[in-house]
Amino acid sequence: MVENVYVLPDNLPVPEDDGACRHLPGIELPSVPLLATTGEMIDVASLPGLTVLYCFPRTGRPGVPNPEGWDLIPGARGCTPQACSFRDHFQELQQFDARVFGFSTQTPEVQQELVERLHLPFSLLSDEHLTFVQALRLPTFTVEGMTLVKRLTLIVESGKIIKVFYPIFPPDKHVNEVLAWLAQR
Template sequence: MALKVGDKMPLFSAIDSNGKAFEVNNYAGKPLVIYFYPKDDTPGCTIQACTFRDQYEDFKGLGAEVIGVSSDSETSHQKFASRYKLPFILLSDGNKKLRRLFGVPNDLLGLLPGRVTYVIDKEGIIRLVFNSMSSKIHIAKALQILKTL
């Protein structure tokens, strides 16, 4: 079952691009933008990651942390983050545990993992679920919601 606006974000752990354990409860009390994307180094995903990078200070200015999630390996994430100088956290979800936990669907044709952005407030409540394969719109939508928190 997919998470929706008003739901409490589930607690989870994963491995980040540096091979270190990531625990979401370490970010309790802080707004989060968690975005699921299909694959490192693909055109749409690169545009989306670079747009988050270019506006990262806007997110930080609103007190939020940005977290990207795909099924790519830690090594792939490390190369992707280094190549594009991504300042935010990338989590590896090779077993698709996080996708299932959040209920992220595949794209319309079912061929690619879906692209969904969640904005979670400092109380851990989901305030935005934005599902669109259009990569650039996610950033504006997330900032718009964060400004209202």
């Protein structure tokens, strides 16, 4: 059955904190240039100022079924609604002088389709070879042969991780947590 990728179904399992991100706050990002949907290479470690890097497993596409059992994996479902929420609150994020990037292990071509379909005002960064994921020891899971990053958000200031949101649920409301944190900072 093909699901509506824009809507979160009821009764999704809630992800639990497995401790997989406890090592991240306070560390300096490794220099790992990532291909952006703009075609340029972005090294988040070298960016000055504030960067919001929201990480998601994979985007669904209208008319294409999700992997078998996708909705049963805690935290898997919701990448498109999450991207839409960051898009819809992009101007608010800009008020904090924050760069915004989405991040996944999907190919740049898959990510480019999402940027165009959803009219995202920010780039997505591809780590299809898992270089950044492995360097930071980000939590992942595997489904249908794909290694996917678990949903988390890194707030980076001049190359240093200053805040980690993990686990994230529900993904379509997470941008509100980010905005609240930035406002009280």
